[in-house]
Amino acid sequence: MSPDDRRDAVLAATVPLLLDRGLAVTTRELAEAACVAEGTLFRVFPDKASLVRAAIERALDPAPLVAALGGVPRAQGASDPSTLVRVVVGILLDRAREVSGLVSLVHAMDPGAPHPHPRPAGRDHVEAVVTAVAELLEPVGGRLRREPAVCARLLVGLVLAVVGPLGRGSDLDADDLTELFCAGAVREGESC
Secondary structure (H helix, E strand, O other), X not given: OOXXXXXXXXXXXXXXXXXXXXXXXXHHHHHHHHOOOHHHHHHHOOOHHHHHHHHHHHHOOOHHXXXXXXXXXHHHHOOOHHHHHHHHHHHHHHHHHHHHHHHHHHHHHOOOOOOOOOHHHHHHHHHHHHHHHHHHHHHHHHHOOOOHHHXXXXXXXXXXXXXXXXXXXXXXXXXXXXXXXXXXXXXXXXXX
16 A cells, blocks of 8 residues: 555544544554554654544545535426425535534644634635535526525525534424525515
8 A cells, every 4th residue: 555545544534433433532443444553643644633633634625525516416406496405405414514523623632723724725615515506506596586606605604504603502404404495484474
């Protein structure tokens, strides 16, 4: 296995263990999950904290999320846009919860640590996701109150708000968010 392959194997194995066990995960467990010797970890990373940070930075890459969104069939919402929105919200919620958990670990390791990626990159990551969602909404754009790009930004923002600090303690799921997004917050027959 090449050094890059070993590094990739270690990083790929680290994220699920961090989500499952948090910072209590041991380097031995990480090495076993990556199918490498424990000493290999320390030839690739100077310490456990560096390994954790590298795994989190890799997990923040929006490419897998954009690819997952790209895999949603375009015809998914042809008869009912809420079907498409439900699928998109489910994908976004899963990813947002994972990222939120990982970022919390960075702050638990070092409370004064900056966000794992610089601010401009974070904006670029969100923009890549918004663009992917807008492309999915494009075929149903004529059935939306606003253009797909605006709806995509609102949908991504809604998911981030529910998973972020504003939504702490919220038990809203993909069905709830789809209903709120598609039907609004006011009950049918009621006025605002």
